Amino acid sequence: MAVKVRIPTPLQKLTANQSEVTVEALTIDELLTGLERQHPGIKERLCDEAGKLRRFVNIYVNEEDIRFLQGQETKLKAGDDISIIPAIAGGAAVVKKQVTLVFPQEQIKEPAVFTMAKRFDIMPNIRKARVTETVGEMTLELEGTEDNLKKGIAFLESRGIKVEPVTGESAR
Template sequence: MAVKVRIPSPLQKLTKNQSEVTVNGKNIRELFLDLEKQYPGIKNRLYDESGNLRRFINIYINEEDIRFLKNEDSEVKDGDSVSIIPAIAGGGCVILYRRADLQI
């Protein structure tokens, strides 16, 4: 199955600056094997040392989170769109106090 995969900016240097690539496979696992075959090194950015998808990487098939489907065994079909979305964290912790709490 030919499927378009959207590549996030931090990984585009591995896909020759392409924001979208076409790969083949019946499920996410096969798509990512083909993605690694076409763009060596991308697998290390998606998987940890144990071979599991990194926790901060979110994968969507047509806007459906694969964690609510069959994870890497989630099937794809021709024309589907897969998005790789890195989780974004940041900012700071803000603690709010009531004015009455601050009086000594």
């Protein structure tokens, strides 16, 4: 079955500058193989020599990180929204920053972190989270350019999410 895949800007030179491509695949593994067949060289940017996703590459299916699904064995179906979000390399220096987010109740079920990551080329890594119907707290390590991190944090704050830097011992 054919699925559409959003290609991040740094990889679009491998897809003839296409920001979205269609691939025949039933799983993420098949998607990666199909991408390589259609766009030689792209898989080595996404996977290591053993064919496993590189640690700095995130793939989302319908706004869910495949690391929290079935990884590369995650099954795909028609209409799935697939996004590849790698860490930024080259150009501006990549920095890491740990922050704690406190979500207002109306934002708990919204994909604010996913939207921030996608919109501002930021790679979030969840360090700790506590989410219920009434409480949303999350500690993230954010990786991206300093400018993109500032924009991403401003985006979260504009949605009423409290963002506090993690410092000292609590950053471990």
